[in-house]
Amino acid sequence: MANEQPDAIALLKADHRKVERLFAQFEAAAGASKKQALANQICTELTVHATIEEEIFYPACKGKVEEDRLNEGYVEHDGAKILIAEIETGSPEGQFYDSKVKVLSEQIERHVGEEERPSTGIFSQARAAGLDMDGLGARLAARKKALMAQFATEGIPAPETRTFTGPDLEQSAPVDADVAKVKRGFKRPGEAALLFTYRASSHRRD
Numbered sequence: 343m344a345n346e347q348p349d350a351i352a353l354l355k356a357d358h359r360k361v362e363r364l365f366a367q368f369e370a371a372a373g374a375s376k377k378q379a380l381a382n383q384i385c386t387e388l389t390v391h392a393t394i395e396e397e398i399f400y401p402a403c404k405g406k407v408e409e410d411r412l413n414e415g416y417v418e419h420d421g422a423k424i425l426i427a428e429i430e431t432g433s434p435e436g437q438f439y440d441s442k443v444k445v446l447s448e449q450i451e452r453h454v455g456e457e458e459r460p461s462t463g464i465f466s467q468a469r470a471a472g473l474d475m476d477g478l479g480a481r482l483a484a485r486k487k488a489l490m491a492q493f494a495t496e497g498i499p500a501p502e503t504r505t506f507t508g509p510d511l512e513q514s515a516p517v518d519a520d521v522a523k524v525k526r527g528f529k530r531p532g533e534a535a536l537l538f539t540y541r542a543s544s545h546r547r548d
């Protein structure tokens with residue numbers, strides 16, 4: 343009897359193609375509610391995909407695939423999670439919302455290219471190393487199903503990084519703020535450093 347279950351690489355590649363279609367739909371979409379729905383779907387798909395790769399596929403590749411390729415993959419996932427968090431908490435009416443989705447799509451395109459690169463990519467190296475792709479495919483599918491069900495009832499959780507260590511970031515002056523005016527307002531030279539902790543709310547009180 344034919345095995346209906348896709349193997350690990352087929353499953354992960356199908357995820358890649360799906361999110362590419364969603365990014366294309368977002369680019370063509372008009373209207374805030376349509377854009378928000380598509381962006382939420384993109385963030386859900388990417389969060390589930392990164393989770394199953396990080397929990398199941400990448401660990402199975404350890405020792406079989408060049409360590410640098412895997413380490414870069416983890417860091418690329420964490421980079422994408424920053425934009426996913428921004429999009430998840432942002433509004434389609436926000437000045438940078440569309441740009442964040444666009445830049446996320448470019449980051450993902452590059453990352454997917456790395457995973458799928460013939461011969462030297464993670465998938466090719468894993469295949470060549472003889473990983474049990476059918477067994478891994480079944481585990482990935484089961485975990486994906488459970489995560490989709492969980493997110494459908496609880497929403498997408500805040501992204502969890504695996505390599506970024508979470509140093510505090512402060513929002514500096516908004517792009518359109520008069521930064522020169524803010525700087526002139528400082529009494530001592532050293533206060534210029536405070537520009538980097540300047541917040542939009544203090545500017546609005548001027």
Ligand SMILES: [Fe+2]
Pocket residue numbers: 354358391395454457
């Ligand atoms: Fe992937």
Ligand SMILES: [Fe+2]
Pocket residue numbers: 392395415419453457
């Ligand atoms: Fe990935």
